[in-house]
Amino acid sequence: MYNALLVFLFFILIMALQARHLKCEFVKISQKNLNIRIALISDIHMRFLMVPSDDAAKAISKNNPDLIIIAGDIIDKEKHIYAFTRWIKKVSGNIPVYLVLGNHDHSCFKKNPKSKDIFMLNIKNLGLKLLINDSTIFRKNGKSVNLIGIDDYRQGKTNKGLALSKKDPSADMNIAISHNPEFALS
Template identity: 30%
Template sequence: MLSGLVLTDALWFERFFIEINEFFIGNTDKNQSQIQVVQVSDLHLNSINKPLRKLAQKINKVKPDMVLITGDAIDKSENISLLDDFLKLIDHHIQKVAILGNWEYWGNIDLNRLNDIYKGSNCDLLINETRQYNFRNKTISITGVDDFIGGNADFELAIAKYQQGDFHIVLNHCPQYSDTIGLKTPENIKIDLILSGHTHGGQINLFGIIPFLPQGSGKYVKGWYKNNLKNIYVSKGIGTSILPLRFGARAEIAIFNL
């Protein structure tokens, strides 16, 4: 009986029931929030199922200023059209920004086509690059770092054209590279958040025992960390890799109010 419940949880509940975690950064509260962003990570798209359609509906209902996609959206070249299908479920007017994960490289994804798909859905693909966006007289800079283990992560290149703004978020798929970001951030550049994914929260977390974490995780598993005074959030993501199950690591998206 118990084993059946555990199996049901691992194969179905934790994979397909996506939790929504909301955070207020600094002294921000519901009445003070100036910019709202949603992090979507590690989709590993194999189909557009009902939970993903509900997720898109939820995002459209929240109406955030930005959707930030922190890598591993797809892991097989034949599934690239699924990303197009999923993005079209989200309101085109919502600004989106994406970075690459290791699987976009390991899956031999056509990056030019990927970039075109993102562009078609009002999404900027950032590879070692920073762009600034404006919302209601407030500016937010988004730095997108290339993947640490599949690509060529270069934070110094990524911030070469950084412009001072009201807020600054760094997107960095493999959280281990956050250690390097912390060391290489100039004193005159403030980072409000570093958002990562990659780990799937361990994907299989047996009451604190995690049999496997992928290369590039470092000491990070899930949730909040602080390193060199930088606030780092590691998302458990949505999809799965290698094994089609989750346990103790329920799928999630995160909403951040700045």
């Protein structure tokens, strides 16, 4: 029993150390020479976030993205809304932020419906763009990209048709954003 507890604690320690490490990966999309840099952040889970906002802000600033996309699972409880507000202000600087909701966000809103109103108000006040079955255009250097947000496949109300109907057909590229990519298989 004692050995099993030691092994368990060892794995918890390793996971905690890994959770403090910020990992930056890059994918180059060479279609139409868009030259747009995107920082994609997913599964923030403010309740468990161990990467200091200063570290995240430095990593994002160093990589100089044109926009930040947050692919859901931001909060688990209403009290995390305010922590996220402080965190994203520090991390994003003046970079435009687009986001979709994940299953944890939806679970929070179902448990406490007023938390959704508070979250939406905070998002609006910060100037962030929430894409729930919606599309918006991001422009840079005469090029345009449709950012198409699809609601969470498991907990939300996914409506690909609605989101796609709002895209600009003249855009140079389409980027679909969803917390749960199973929507692509549906």
